[in-house]
Amino acid sequence: MKENRVPEVTIRRLSTYLRYLKELEERGETVVSSAQLAKACGLNAAQVRKDLAYFGEFGIRGVGYYVKDLYEHLKKILGLNREWRLAVIGIGNLGTALLNFRDFLKENYKIVAAFDKYPEKVIGRVAEQMGRPVEVLHIDRLKEVAKERKIDIAILSVPPSEAQKVADLVVEANIRGILNFTPVQLKVPKGIIVKNAYFTTVLDNLVYYLQFRRR
Amino acid sequence: MKENRVPEVTIRRLSTYLRYLKELEERGETVVSSAQLAKACGLNAAQVRKDLAYFGEFGIRGVGYYVKDLYEHLKKILGLNREWRLAVIGIGNLGTALLNFRDFLKENYKIVAAFDKYPEKVIGRVAEQMGRPVEVLHIDRLKEVAKERKIDIAILSVPPSEAQKVADLVVEANIRGILNFTPVQLKVPKGIIVKNAYFTTVLDNLVYYLQFRRR
Structure with missing residues (x-):
């Protein structure tokens, strides 16, 4: 399977299917139709079939998909059939929530x-918010600990002014993925993957369009 | 100012500029160059000037921008010069964090x-996590309370299986904007604005690309 064949929007939808399949499995359902999958995810059945067809033929005509099989397939496709080890960097209010x-x-x-x-400084507040003490390490130990604990992904929730500096440390620590909760467009070398998840920007964006539609 | 003239990606960047300008203002800076603004946001100066040019001429040649003026201008453009009233719906772990x-x-x-x-059921856990009691209302009261408290935006952090049903209630309550933290693609009538902010999908997406680049 080549990584470039598949549009990013399809990959996003696979996650949505995965979450729904998990729900179905937990409810003890064994079979799901593309129509049912589509409805739960707000899509049409043809779109679901097209998305899944990128990865081979999972469906059985007249039956649909076996929930457990499709769930396991999608996990594998998404790379979620192994453990991914995360570190949260920047333990402010958002970091604690994460x-x-x-x-x-x-x-x-x-x-x-x-x-x-x-x-x-943060350890007391974190313990209070989480209802239990949590080990928070100094950022200077990132490289050493990343190696020791095999960190795959850094979740960045530092102030914007620190973001690029910390991203550089992450790269130096041989961590290959960054989930960026800062509003900064990070610069990283080729081979490092950054995805942006700063949701206050999304809220601002919502408000921008909303202001033209006041009641 | 027409809403359709401006690309969504520009609007997103304006939020980023706004956050950085706020930082500058808090540090007592009075002037910022497009180069400095660009650097802080991981862009180039030409891009910053182009983004701002959509909304008129703010800059002063050879000086840059007045921090306070540009900050106020951007707030106005983004619709953030007035109060926006939010409701969080679905007070699980994410809802509490939000x-x-x-x-x-x-x-x-x-x-x-x-x-x-x-x-x-949730009120005890919320009080514990937040370190103080918080009023959580029954969803049945949404319409009445939305009117009373002038709710502009619903932040949706309910389980996926409930998402569409709750979105329908939001629409019925005359709330015009939804920040959707569920993985579901919501269906809403024209005039209602939905923005998606479900970050586990973003993390899945990161992992999908990361799996091809193991160390």
């Missing part, structure tokens, strides 16, 4: 470290 | 209500 965010702990994501520039 | 997320409280966003299907 440490605490249980969705990350599903689907083989595991948070294995937390870093901050001032660990001694 | 209630607790102080970035939303900057730039004239105000969370005025929290809703859940089982308020009595």
